[in-house]
Amino acid sequence: MNIQLMSGDGLPPLLKLSNVSKSFGGIAALKDVDFELHTGEIHGLVGENGAGKSTTMKIIAGVYADYEGEMRIDGAPMHFRSARDSLAAGIGMVHQELSTVPDLTVAENVFLGHQPLTRFGTVDWPRINREAARLIASLGLDIDPTTRMGALPVGLQQLVELSRVLFSGARIIILDEPTSALSPPEVKRLFEVLRKIRAEGRGIIFISHFLDDVLEISDTVTIFRNGRKVATERAAALTKDAVISHMIGRGSIGMHMGESTTLAGDEAKPVVLEARSISDGKLLRDVSLRLRAGEITGVYGFMGCGQIELARALFGKIRLKRGQLALDGATRSFKSTAAARGQGIAFVPENRRMMLFRTEPVFKNISIAILDRIHRLWLKPRAENKIAATRATDLQIRPPNPNMLLGSLSGGNQQKVGLAKWLTHLPKVLILSEPTRGMDVGAKEDVIRIVKALRDRGVAILVLSTEPETILTLADRVSVLRKGIVAKEFSHGTIHKADLLAAA
Amino acid sequence: MEATQIQSLSRLKVFLTDQLRNIAPVFTLLALIIFFSIASPSFLTTVNFMNIFSQISITAIIAVGLTYVILTAEIDLSVAAVANAVGITIAYFTMQPDYVNIANLPLPGIIAIVLTLLTALAFGLITAFGVTWIGIPSFIMTLAIMQIANGVSALLVRGQIAYSYPEFITMLGSGSIFGIRWTIVVAILFLGIGHLALTYTRFGRYIYMTGGNREAAEYSGVNVKLIIGSVMVISAVCSGIAGMLAVAYFGSAQQNQFDSYLLDAIAAVVVGGTSLFGGRGGIGNTIIGLLVLGVLNNGLDHVQIDSFLKILIRGLILLSALIINVYAQRLKESH
Numbered sequence: 001m002n003i004q005l006m007s008g009d010g011l012p013p014l015l016k017l018s019n020v021s022k023s024f025g026g027i028a029a030l031k032d033v034d035f036e037l038h039t040g041e042i043h044g045l046v047g048e049n050g051a052g053k054s055t056t057m058k059i060i061a062g063v064y065a066d067y068e069g070e071m072r073i074d075g076a077p078m079h080f081r082s083a084r085d086s087l088a089a090g091i092g093m094v095h096q097e098l099s100t101v102p103d104l105t106v107a108e109n110v111f112l113g114h115q116p117l118t119r120f121g122t123v124d125w126p127r128i129n130r131e132a133a134r135l136i137a138s139l140g141l142d143i144d145p146t147t148r149m150g151a152l153p154v155g156l157q158q159l160v161e162l163s164r165v166l167f168s169g170a171r172i173i174i175l176d177e178p179t180s181a182l183s184p185p186e187v188k189r190l191f192e193v194l195r196k197i198r199a200e201g202r203g204i205i206f207i208s209h210f211l212d213d214v215l216e217i218s219d220t221v222t223i224f225r226n227g228r229k230v231a232t233e234r235a236a237a238l239t240k241d242a243v244i245s246h247m248i249g250r251g252s253i254g255m256h257m258g259e260s261t262t263l264a265g266d267e268a269k270p271v272v273l274e275a276r277s278i279s280d281g282k283l284l285r286d287v288s289l290r291l292r293a294g295e296i297t298g299v300y301g302f303m304g305c306g307q308i309e310l311a312r313a314l315f316g317k318i319r320l321k322r323g324q325l326a327l328d329g330a331t332r333s334f335k336s337t338a339a340a341r342g343q344g345i346a347f348v349p350e351n352r353r354m355m356l357f358r359t360e361p362v363f364k365n366i367s368i369a370i371l372d373r374i375h376r377l378w379l380k381p382r383a384e385n386k387i388a389a390t391r392a393t394d395l396q397i398r399p400p401n402p403n404m405l406l407g408s409l410s411g412g413n414q415q416k417v418g419l420a421k422w423l424t425h426l427p428k429v430l431i432l433s434e435p436t437r438g439m440d441v442g443a444k445e446d447v448i449r450i451v452k453a454l455r456d457r458g459v460a461i462l463v464l465s466t467e468p469e470t471i472l473t474l475a476d477r478v479s480v481l482r483k484g485i486v487a488k489e490f491s492h493g494t495i496h497k498a499d500l501l502a503a504a
Numbered sequence: 505m506e507a508t509q510i511q512s513l514s515r516l517k518v519f520l521t522d523q524l525r526n527i528a529p530v531f532t533l534l535a536l537i538i539f540f541s542i543a544s545p546s547f548l549t550t551v552n553f554m555n556i557f558s559q560i561s562i563t564a565i566i567a568v569g570l571t572y573v574i575l576t577a578e579i580d581l582s583v584a585a586v587a588n589a590v591g592i593t594i595a596y597f598t599m600q601p602d603y604v605n606i607a608n609l610p611l612p613g614i615i616a617i618v619l620t621l622l623t624a625l626a627f628g629l630i631t632a633f634g635v636t637w638i639g640i641p642s643f644i645m646t647l648a649i650m651q652i653a654n655g656v657s658a659l660l661v662r663g664q665i666a667y668s669y670p671e672f673i674t675m676l677g678s679g680s681i682f683g684i685r686w687t688i689v690v691a692i693l694f695l696g697i698g699h700l701a702l703t704y705t706r707f708g709r710y711i712y713m714t715g716g717n718r719e720a721a722e723y724s725g726v727n728v729k730l731i732i733g734s735v736m737v738i739s740a741v742c743s744g745i746a747g748m749l750a751v752a753y754f755g756s757a758q759q760n761q762f763d764s765y766l767l768d769a770i771a772a773v774v775v776g777g778t779s780l781f782g783g784r785g786g787i788g789n790t791i792i793g794l795l796v797l798g799v800l801n802n803g804l805d806h807v808q809i810d811s812f813l814k815i816l817i818r819g820l821i822l823l824s825a826l827i828i829n830v831y832a833q834r835l836k837e838s839h
Binding site: 315336341346364372376 | 713
């Protein structure tokens with residue numbers, strides 16, 4: 001199946017990995033990966049989260065120095081010890097999170113870190129602006145180099161960052177999720193620029209979840225699954241379906257838990273919280289969503305698709321620019337998270353740091369959301385302790401000692417504490433962002449069981465995740481979010497992971 | 505046997521690093537008391553300790569409010585200026601002797617006191633509005649309020665000195681009960697109530713949680729803006745009351761007479777071990793901090809040290825307290 005690509009002129013590949021393996025604490029993250037990048041090639045890299053793309057790129061970028069196998073650049077063996085080595089060897093990376101400085105000008109951003117100096121040791125401004133203008137124009141862009149970076153749309157900021165990487169002399173350019181924040185015309189412009197760069201004889205690695213984008217721009221596509229490279233093929237010979245089946249493994253569709261599910265959306269159940277075409281003025285555009293009592297609604301999408309914003313808009317953290325929320329049919333606007341909590345909305349954010357107090361005991365972490373229900377004025381530590389102990393038993397938090405410092409619990413147990421604080425008085429709506437990410441199997445199963453039990457007790461639950469398995473394991477209905485818009489909704493019938501990946 | 509010993513040793517270590525911010529100030533206080541007792545025979549006497557308590561009583565009232573502010577990881581730089589402005593306000597509302605040439609507005613004592621308290625409240629509400637509603641960092645907002653309060657002081661006294669206050673204020677500021685100055689009694693009352701509210705009420709818990717992790721507090725449905733706004737108001741009211749008592753304590757109300765109180769109050773809170781990053785510490789720490797500063801100031805007078813050197817020594821003590829404060833925080837976060 002895999003085809004061997006040779007440079008037409010017989011030169012060695014620009015970058016070649018042979019039998020590269022990498023493990024973390026005995027767990028293999030990357031197994032015997034071979035990879036080639038040629039001059040004048042755009043090489044797409046796809047795979048699910050945790051498939052090994054990032055690990056591979058971090059080895060190339062010099063972040064991980066202890067790996068097995070061999071890396072060659074222009075045929076010469078290399079082993080980077082640091083990001084600096086990688087940079088010196090001509091490897092440049094543009095991250096999903098831009099590292100531009102919004103308060104500096106475009107030209108200053110291009111020359112960030114190595115401004116040319118005059119012979120008096122002052123910054124040579126005319127030269128900076130002149131050369132930045134030349135560089136930007138050579139990419140076919142029309143940007144005034146003295147514009148403040150922050151004033152540009154994100155698509156142009158990204159192109160400025162790309163020109164900085166080019167200016168630094170990089171011959172191998174790694175783009176991580178470059179299209180996730182871009183509108184279709186911006187994607188088109190990025191592709192034009194990439195084709196120009198390709199024509200200059202550089203090599204580009206294009207990492208993305210957006211398979212349409214990958215297939216459109218790439219010459220070659222490599223697909224990762226479970227730490228292995230499963231295929232490298234000419235993009236022209238691939239279809240989106242073929243890529244997806246490589247990503248998730250042909251034989252396994254519908255065979256394992258979380259690979260597929262049968263949805264059971266029930267329109268007869270009452271709508272508790274409804275979002276009516278809400279927009280946050282940034283990412284979310286006209287998102288409509290109905291959370292029903294006794295149902296789990298899943299929202300799937302890639303990182304940066306707007307889930308994080310959606311959860312916060314529903315919990316009163318982000319103010320809506322347009323649209324409205326309705327709770328039990330009555331229009332509501334939550335001016336603060338306290339207001340949302342008062343209306344019976346509960347939220348467990350995706351990051352433990354955002355919801356827990358590491359240096360406080362477990363019982364204070366649990367009681368924080370219900371203090372006004374336990375106490376009027378004076379604290380009643382005994383009542384708090386009792387409630388916390390009950391929750392700890394219910395949720396099998398180990399050890400079940402409410403006086404332990406939260407920071408001394410394991411990650412999975414901390415996650416349970418974050419859930420526990422909302423369960424003393426059942427909320428009407430429970431919003432869970434990435435409820436099982438990074439958990440070990442046992443804790444994951446506990447959380448799934450708890451969430452399903454809450455659903456059966458009539459709570460309207462919203463689960464937002466970038467992991468299709470989480471959605472497929474939990475959801476009764478699914479909305480797929482793509483760049484801030486609801487791209488597709490599923491409420492009945494059997495859906496597979498491939499359906500989610502194809503819709504996102 | 506050995507394993508349990510090692511275990512209990514490491515538990516002791518965790519406990520000590522945990523308590524560093526509480527233990528260090530107590531040892532500092534003991535060391536200072538021992539040093540000055542040996543260096544000067546007049547130091548360790550009941551009379552002198554009553555002096556010390558009296559000297560720190562005004563600072564203590566200010567420090568109670570400031571402790572609340574610092575526990576939420578904010579700061580209030582306007583405390584001394586607000587105390588000054590409010591102290592002058594109470595004089596402004598009181599009939600002054602003929603030789604004081606101020607165009608003021610004499611009112612009956614009780615009304616004067618109420619209006620003056622409302623002035624303090626107004627300062628607090630403006631600060632709270634700026635910090636929570638507009639989103640100005642408290643560091644800058646209270647700097648502006650400091651200047652505004654100084655402006656109010658200047659306009660009300662116009663370079664003059666006022667001497668008269670309502671009787672009740674004169675009594676609290678300069679009188680005694682059973683040989684104990686009223687300011688000490690008021691300070692103890694403030695420290696006591698401040699401690700109870702922080703430790704045993706829901707509001708106090710919210711303050712600690714907001715200071716410990718503001719984001720987590722907000723995502724737990726705590727109204728953090730309300731909490732932060734409240735502590736700014738509490739701080740201004742404490743400063744105002746301290747200011748009212750202080751003008752009677754000093755015997756005069758004039759511009760710039762509170763200049764040393766800003767640094768003293770901040771130093772008391774920080775030297776006591778309340779974390780500048782919020783969420784750790786409390787009134788107990790502030791009491792120790794106040795005593796350290798009080799003993800230091802008073803003790804240095806007893807050992808006949810160059811008065812210019814005193815200023816330097818106070819600075820050095822504050823610096824070492826800051827180092828311990830930041831170091832304790834780092835230890836706390838590392839395990």
